[in-house]
Structures are given as C-alpha cells and as structure tokens.
Amino acid sequence: MKKILITTAILAIVSVSCEKKKERQIVTIDTGLYVLNEGNGGLSNADMTYYDFETGLVYQNVFFNQNDRELGDVGNDILIYGGKIYISVGGSSTIEITDLDLKSIKQISFDGNSVKAREPQGLAAHNGKVYIVCFDGHVAKLDTVTLTVEDFVAVGDNPLDIAISKGFAYVTNSGGMNYLIGADYDSTVSVIDLATFKEVKKITVSLNPASIDTDENGDIIVSCIGNYWDIPASLHRINTTTNTLAKTFSDVELSGFVMKGSFAYIFSHDWAGNSQFVELNTLTDVITKTNVIADPSLVPMPHGMTINSVNEEIYVANAEWIGAGKVFGFDKTGIKLFEFSTGNWPKKIAILK
DSSP states (O other): OEEEEEEEEEEEEOSSOEEEEEEEEEEEEOSEEEEEEOOOTTSOOBEEEEEETTTOOEEOSHHHHHHSSOOBSOEEEEEEETTEEEEEETTTTEEEEEOTTOOEEEEEEOOOOSSOOOOEEEEEEETTEEEEEETTTEEEEEETTTTEEEEEEEOSSSEEEEEEETTEEEEEEOOTTGGGGTOOOOOEEEEEETTTTEEEEEEEOSSSEEEEEEOTTSOEEEEEOTTSSSSOOEEEEEETTTTEEEEEEOSSOOSEEEEETTEEEEEEEOTTSOEEEEEEETTTTEEEESOSSSOGGGOSSEEEEEEOTTTOOEEEEEOOSSSEEEEEEEOTTSOEEEEEEEEESEEEEEEEO
16 A cells, blocks of 8 residues: 655734744555546646545645646646656646655656647557657657656657557647648558567558557557548457458547547537447447447546556546536446546546555
C-alpha cells in the first residue's frame, strides 16, 4: 500500500496581510483511477485527479500537491508501465515521468528546436521502451531504464496516437494543422518496424485519423474524424498480417473509442449534448449493443473512456465547456455505480491496480 502527501492551500485572512499556508494531509493510495485533466489550452492547468475504489475518496490537483509545481499546459496521454507513470504534456512539450504516487522522477523537455516544439501526444510501450508521438511529425523512442530519448523517426503530418502490434507501431497522422498551408487533412497511418525503428509503410484510411488501438487478434482499429463538414467520421480495421486496410465502418457516429477484446466501445456526442455509446464487434463487423450506457444523458459530452479488464466496469470522462468535469463509473450492463468531479477537460483514465 502506498502513501502520498496532499497539500491544501488555506487562505488566512489577517488584519495586516493575507498569506497562504499549506496543510499537509496523509492520503493512502492503493487501487483506483488516475484521471489526466487536459486543462484549458494556454492556461497551464493540466493536472491529475485520483479516485480510490475502496473508500470512494477523491483527491484533486494530485500532481501539484506532490511536486509543488504545475503539470503544465494541455495533458494529452498517461501510461502506466514498469512501475512508473508517463504523462505527455503537449502545450508545454514535456514528458513527465513519475512513480506510482505521482512523485516526479524526471521531466524531459521536448522543445525540439527554436522553430518548432515537438508537442508530445499519444504514448505506447513495448519491450522496455516507451514510444512517444510528437505533433511535429515524429515518434520518439524512450528507454525506460536510462530514461533518455534514444532516437526519433519521421512519420506523417501532425500525428496523434499510437498502437503496437506484432513488432510494429502504428501511428495516426491527422494533418490537423495543414489548413495553415492551404492543404487538406492527412489520411494515413504510418507503420514503423520497431526492430529497425524505421517507417516502412503508410496505409491510407480516411480523412483526419485520430485514435488507434488493437483488437484481440492484434489487428489495428483506427478512428478518423473527417472534415467536420461533408466527410463524416469513420472507423477502420487494418489487417496487421498484410498491413492493408481490411474494413471501413462508415455508418457509425463517432467521437472516440476504446477496445476490449474484439469489441470497440464507441462514444459520440453532438453540439446539443446528445450522446451515444455503442458496442461494435470488429471481427463480425456487427453493432452488438446500442445501449452500452443505460442513461447516456448522464454524460452529454464524453471526452474519454476506459474499460476495466478485470470486472468490465466502464469509466467515462465527461467534459464541460467551462469549469470542472466529471468521471462516471458504470457496471458492465451500463448502470451507474459512482461519479466524481475532476479538473478541467478530463481526458484520459488510467487504472492503478
């Protein structure tokens, strides 16, 4: 069982001046959820929330309170691997490496150069390495023993996410900033041979590739956002034996998804706050459930989702345009178990076992 210190700022009003004092509180960390709050771009208010499964207690600003500094600007991804936590902070162009109590071990700057910061995005791990997607068009390889970046490989435009299968890394190239040069979104997934750390192929899927994951057969599932106008979002399956596009699901409302076995749990919402959660069997290409969450109105703006592989509980992050968000926990039938408040724009949920 692990313990961390949480500090709380207390405003003391006195007749002469005002000063802030910090009260230290012992908090037991055992098994629960870490929530990476993306924060508001430009405000450097990304941080972490912790929820304890056993006690139901919730702790905010855990990274700040553990390290007496802010996490940074725009939290993008969190990865628990090899007894450490890796956090990508895009706006600050840093990778934060912590122990399981969120105490910083090392912060790595990804400033890149004076012209263009790398802006780390998605994370994945394999054979003692953590692979870091960089928005500047590269993937970095980080050794988890020396905690140093060993190499970079170029991929496509504005990559966002990464998944690993059968000795290859698959990276979604969004091209999200191509409008600045009058070009269209990217539409490819880069394939990197991890043995040589070279890009060996680009697979065309659809416009604006975003999230990526693997199914139980090791095939790659990719979401594409489209152009927000006349080309809709879509989901795709890549055959990792042939590294070719095997299937396109174009009739699914889609904001994001997560995989559990051969099932894609897909979430979506519209501008009016109408959300939808469906289950798609990626082996049979059939939507097997349209009511993954019994009452989707509880989560009008889903921004992230995680499935507990042990008890099949479903955890959904709900964002608000202004202010704190929430995370909802549901059982495997979609019935709400709990909810708790988070920081601004909760995005990624990691299970601490």
